[in-house]
Amino acid sequence: MNKLTMIFGAFLLMFSASVNADGHKVKVGMITTLSGGGSGLGIDVRDGFMLAVKNNKNISVIIKDDQRKPDIAVQIADKMIQSDKVDVLTGIIWSNLAMAVVPATVNQGKFYLSPNAGPSALAGKGCHKNYFNVAWQNDNLHEAAGGYANSAGFKKSFILAPNYPAGKDALTGYKRFFKGELAGEIYTKLGQKDYAAEIAQIRASGADSIFFFLPGGMGIGFMKQFSQSGIKIPVVGPAFSFDQGILKAVGNAALGVKNTSQWSKDIKNKANQKFVADFKSAYGRLPSLYASQGYDTGKLLISAMSKAKIKDTDRFRNELRKADFSSTRGKFKFSKNHHPIQDIYVREVIKEGKILTNKIISVGLKDHSNVYVSECKM
Amino acid sequence: MALILFIEQLLNGIQFGIMLFLISAGLTLIFGVMGLINLAHGSFYMIGAFAASIVAGLTGSFWIALAASLCAAAIAGVLIEVLIIKHLYKRDHLDQVLATFALILLLSEGVRWLFGAFPLYLNIPSSLDGSILLPFNIMYSKYRMFIILIGILIALGLYFLISKTRLGIRIRAGQNDREMISALGVDISKLYTIVFAIGAALAGLAGAMIGAIQSIEVGMGEPVLILAFVVIVIGGIGSIKGAFIGSILVGVTDTIGRVFLPNFLNYFMESSNASSLGSSIGSMLIYILMASVLLLKPSGLFGKSE
Numbered sequence: 001m002n003k004l005t006m007i008f009g010a011f012l013l014m015f016s017a018s019v020n021a022d023g024h025k026v027k028v029g030m031i032t033t034l035s036g037g038g039s040g041l042g043i044d045v046r047d048g049f050m051l052a053v054k055n056n057k058n059i060s061v062i063i064k065d066d067q068r069k070p071d072i073a074v075q076i077a078d079k080m081i082q083s084d085k086v087d088v089l090t091g092i093i094w095s096n097l098a099m100a101v102v103p104a105t106v107n108q109g110k111f112y113l114s115p116n117a118g119p120s121a122l123a124g125k126g127c128h129k130n131y132f133n134v135a136w137q138n139d140n141l142h143e144a145a146g147g148y149a150n151s152a153g154f155k156k157s158f159i160l161a162p163n164y165p166a167g168k169d170a171l172t173g174y175k176r177f178f179k180g181e182l183a184g185e186i187y188t189k190l191g192q193k194d195y196a197a198e199i200a201q202i203r204a205s206g207a208d209s210i211f212f213f214l215p216g217g218m219g220i221g222f223m224k225q226f227s228q229s230g231i232k233i234p235v236v237g238p239a240f241s242f243d244q245g246i247l248k249a250v251g252n253a254a255l256g257v258k259n260t261s262q263w264s265k266d267i268k269n270k271a272n273q274k275f276v277a278d279f280k281s282a283y284g285r286l287p288s289l290y291a292s293q294g295y296d297t298g299k300l301l302i303s304a305m306s307k308a309k310i311k312d313t314d315r316f317r318n319e320l321r322k323a324d325f326s327s328t329r330g331k332f333k334f335s336k337n338h339h340p341i342q343d344i345y346v347r348e349v350i351k352e353g354k355i356l357t358n359k360i361i362s363v364g365l366k367d368h369s370n371v372y373v374s375e376c377k378m
Numbered sequence: 379m380a381l382i383l384f385i386e387q388l389l390n391g392i393q394f395g396i397m398l399f400l401i402s403a404g405l406t407l408i409f410g411v412m413g414l415i416n417l418a419h420g421s422f423y424m425i426g427a428f429a430a431s432i433v434a435g436l437t438g439s440f441w442i443a444l445a446a447s448l449c450a451a452a453i454a455g456v457l458i459e460v461l462i463i464k465h466l467y468k469r470d471h472l473d474q475v476l477a478t479f480a481l482i483l484l485l486s487e488g489v490r491w492l493f494g495a496f497p498l499y500l501n502i503p504s505s506l507d508g509s510i511l512l513p514f515n516i517m518y519s520k521y522r523m524f525i526i527l528i529g530i531l532i533a534l535g536l537y538f539l540i541s542k543t544r545l546g547i548r549i550r551a552g553q554n555d556r557e558m559i560s561a562l563g564v565d566i567s568k569l570y571t572i573v574f575a576i577g578a579a580l581a582g583l584a585g586a587m588i589g590a591i592q593s594i595e596v597g598m599g600e601p602v603l604i605l606a607f608v609v610i611v612i613g614g615i616g617s618i619k620g621a622f623i624g625s626i627l628v629g630v631t632d633t634i635g636r637v638f639l640p641n642f643l644n645y646f647m648e649s650s651n652a653s654s655l656g657s658s659i660g661s662m663l664i665y666i667l668m669a670s671v672l673l674l675k676p677s678g679l680f681g682k683s684e
Contacts, residue, residue: 035486036597039495163657186640187657191601193592196390196522197637203517204383217497220593228502228519228591230509249499249593 029080032091034065038216040245048291052298070100095119095166106130115297119165124375127337135293137339137370139173141238144260144344144364146177155180158207163187170213183207193221215240227253244288247356254349263292271326299325335369337376395629396529400584402606402621404577410616411552418481420599426451426582427589431498440503451582452575459574497595614681635663
């Protein structure tokens with residue numbers, strides 16, 4: 001009898017313990033691009049995030065592929081919120097998908113931590129207390145590119161980007177900092193691979209430099225075709241077209257190109273060195289900036305979870321705001337509209353042995369925030 | 379200056395058209411002879427590009443890689459035709475669409491499983507690097523010129539094959555009356571396999587040639603497939619000549635529209651608005667072209683009217 005009571009008691013204890021632990025558990029829904037064009041980006045974000053939350057028993061992650069289609073992303077988000085009952089959503093790469101998913105998600109009281117897309121609409125008037133961007137506001141890297149163009153003495157830039165929210169943010173960002181005049185401004189089709197027509201226009205425009213934002217496979221095509229065209233003017237761009245995942249495909253055409261990034265594998269701090277080494281041993285390849293963003297997103301989530309329960313929404317949000325984690329980028333703070341305040345570096349594409357990679361050459365913008373803070377009423 | 383730019387863009391349009399022709403020629407042949415809607419045609423484009431990239435990595439030769447793309451796509455074509463497609467000829471178009479759509483998913487996932495999701499690369503040979511000086515002081519990429527020449531050679535070759543050889547006679551006969559040609563003792567199933575392999579090989583070659591200046595990744599065939607369908611609808615389903623004219627028409631319309639529409643709109647509005655509106659309308663132009671052709675000639679430019 002006594003024994004039985006003890007066992008019963010032990011069961012009760014275990015039961016209550018698990019109830020207690022439940023409050024610390026967080027269910028994460030990750031919607032990202034894992035198939036088709038641009039899947040390299042989603043895979044890197046996923047791998048970075050999963051590396052960060054590995055061995056953390058309180059986090060469970062559901063991963064779904066959005067195929068880079070807004071309608072599919074919305075369906076997945078609805079299902080994750082309504083039937084899987086996730087607490088936090090994350091993962092979206094593309095700004096047009098983020099615009100379709102994020103507002104509805106945060107309005108239903110869920111948190112959204114963006115590991116990549118940072119459209120201006122969600123930083124300004126559309127900002128929300130439950131929306132945090134761990135990567136950058138879309139304009140940021142392009143602003144740094146504009147700043148770099150001034151210091152490199154460019155006077156007449158030809159600028160191009162795809163016709164979607166992030167593309168518009170990109171050109172706006174560059175123009176905000178670039179003091180010279182524009183030789184031309186083109187919006188290309190999202191997913192376009194052939195740039196013969198655009199390159200002919202660049203040749204005819206008399207530009208002294210090119211700024212372009214063409215993430216994923218788009219940039220590979222552009223760089224290869226541009227280097228074959230025989231036009232010899234310098235190129236600057238954000239890190240997206242010169243990142244680890246695609247440098248190999250671009251090949252030597254990328255050598256020497258200056259690009260701007262909030263992260264680089266040669267940033268010297270403990271968190272970053274550990275991240276680069278762990279990522280290499282876990283996946284057998286060098287991490288990209290997308291992987292670093294996914295990783296930081298995971299670390300941010302863990303930092304808030306260690307201080308507050310997810311059900312205690314207000315406290316949890318406050319802990320997120322503090323950004324009390326060691327970022328791979330070194331210094332990291334959130335601005336009032338929940339976007340990073342961070343250094344943006346200028347990198348150059350170099351060859352390390354046989355591998356193309358990036359090296360930091362200077363700090364482009366120090367403690368850089370974003371211009372939309374004042375528009376955000378939060 | 380403006381004229382030179384225009385001619386250069388015209389060449390770009392023609393080059394784009396030639397590439398579309400290589401894909402749509404196979405598509406239209408397969409539809410014309412077998413009556414099969416093959417959505418998986420874009421997968422051969424992808425297979426060709428992947429094969430070329432891998433063979434170039436092993437041998438270091440672009441030319442062997444091109445040959446490999448032809449062979450790999452043709453072999454894949456034969457395998458898929460014999461194993462799967464063969465059973466679809468007698469089914470209706472809905473079954474064909476469903477089955478070949480499933481094939482797209484299978485092939486894409488298979489390629490991703492084998493080679494990963496990160497883009498591969500294929501470099502053009504140094505003999506085709508850089509540009510050449512054409513008359514009127516036009517600088518044009520050697521490699522794109524090479525694509526145009528290869529495309530024209532293939533178009534001539536196909537013309538010769540269809541109009542002058544025994545195989546061509548059978549293909550034309552197959553288009554006209556399938557039952558009759560098999561009643562005359564022609565091994566129709568072998569003919570189907572050959573036609574399917576030719577179509578697949580051409581798409582594979584296009585994939586390799588384009589892969590060298592773009593990126594080689596999973597799913598690269600699907601956007602091109604949509605354009606190829608636009609081409610064969612404009613040109614008339616089943617007609618090689620229609621596919622050629624349709625390709626050039628689509629290529630030139632798309633390129634010229636994309637470039638000159640924003641410039642034209644610039645006269646009326648502020649430059650960044652003009653650029654974004656112009657490129658939006660520019661990307662619709664080929665569909666507008668298709669709609670207008672269908673309005674005037676419902677079975678396409680060179681299609682047989684029902």
